[in-house]
Amino acid sequence: MSDAFTITDEQQDYSQYDLNANPFPYSPVPAEDPEIYCGQQHVSDKISSTVSSMLSTGKSKHLVVTGKYGNGKSHTLKYTRSLLRDRDDVVVGYVAQPGEGFLDIYHEFVYDLGFNRLQELAYEFLASVARDITDTNPIGASGMESLIDDGDVLLSEIVPEAIRRLSDVTKFADFARAIIHMVYEDTNLYAWQWLTAEGIRYEQRKEMEIHSALDDDTMGVRAFTALKNMLLELGYTGIFVFVDEFESIARLSPKDEQATLNSIRHLMDQNSSGLCMLFGCAPEVWQDVMSEYHAFSERIGEEVALKPLTSENLCELVRDYLDQERVTSAENEGIDPFSEEALDLILQRSQGNIRQVLSMCSRLLDDATESQENKITTAWVEEKL
Incomplete structure (x- = not known):
């Protein structure tokens, strides 16, 4: 009995179209850092x-x-x-969707910043304090971390003043303590959990001398504002x-x-x-x-x-995607192997919806490659769609 299907990791050959690969996404979900923007x-x-x-x-x-x-x-x-x-x-954060309330927005924003970025900001604030009250001149987060690791600056020497200053800046003493605790190995995970509004036990808060729980929208707004005020204080x-x-x-x-x-x-x-x-x-x-x-x-x-794509938008979008995988100079390649008439039909079928356009182009290019079609024509599109 023969196998019902075959699985292989062998890539298709798109060289007949002067392409290294199919540039269109199989699942047209936006990349985290898109390289192409066919904007209106x-x-x-x-x-x-x-x-x-x-x-x-x-x-x-x-x-x-x-x-x-x-x-x-x-x-x-x-x-x-x-x-x-x-x-x-600047500091930039992305929230995929607002969830059940503002606290979810705050949580997703801080989570998108990440543990390492928040820890860097804590070291940056300590550096600003160290420059004022010690003989050292740390430059940025890495400079401050090195001074602490080498023993040139003691945390016990600068932390009380850092918490005092940050409390004044943010008007939120618990937030200040949580930020500063991001630099302590034994409590930084607790601090991170508190700052992301994930919730920690009373004993863990007590260890950091944090008295409040970050557990409702009002506290989320307060923490967000505190973070922004800290950033402005640091020169962002x-x-x-x-x-x-x-x-x-x-x-x-x-x-x-x-x-x-x-x-x-x-x-x-x-x-x-x-x-x-x-x-x-x-x-x-x-x-x-x-x-x-x-x-x-x-x-x-x-x-x-945002409006549906026009014919001009579509040609530009397809050309930009194809140019990403062109083997040689794309100067004269344009939208090849798609014909203009084929793209017009794709535009009509998709009603200018970008997600549908990318999905159609991806599938049509693969089908054309397998069938050794020289050109993706209107007739080919009609047959496949």
Whole structure:
């Protein structure tokens, strides 16, 4: 009896199309750091204006990016995030969806920053204190860590003053203690759990002299504001928060939805500088938010809508993906092996939905490769789709 199917790790050969590989994703989910952004100019302009305004003035500014499922909201947010991550004067965090309330948003944001980044910030703050009260001049987190590891600076010498200063800056003594405990080997995991709002036992809090639990939306707003104020004290321009799939708040009870929106509104009210929030949201949910929760929607003020792809957008998108895997110079290759007429049909079938376009192109290119087709034509697309 022959095998029912064959599994192999042998890659397909796309050399007949001058390609190293199929550049289109098999599962068109946005990459963590997208290299390609086929933007619509009005969207790019609005996002650039919002981000640049905060960077240049320090004043908080917020934006909602709307668009139907598959039209590129997540891709847009992740692409913008990837550009900002290259800067050393801001802290950037991504929230995949708002969860059950603001505390979940806070948790996901801090978790996206990561343990190591938060520990670096703790060392940076200690360095700023050490420069003032010791004869040392540590540069950055690594410089401070080295001085402590070498015994040139004793934690007992600078920690009390660091906690005092950070408490003054953040107006949140428990947050200050948790941040400073990120540098202690025996308590840094407890500190991390407290700072991410995962919850720790009373005994663990007592060991760090932390008196409160970070367990509700009000405390989440307070901790978020404390983190931002610490960053401004360290010389950062501010925080960028990307909240994706914001439409999922519509599945919450009316009470929980209002509580979540109120908490975000309070966060914005308490942070007139150093905060930029970008939301990705389905248009129908955002319309409901604007009509029912004026106090929240007025804080954001601006919305930009992603529209379905046009024929020109589609050609540019396909060309950019193909160029990633071109064996030789892509100068004259364009959209080959796709014909313009084939792309028009793909556009028609997908109704300009980017996710569907990428999925179709990926499948059609593989099918054409297996069948040794010279060109992906309208007839071929009609047959396969």
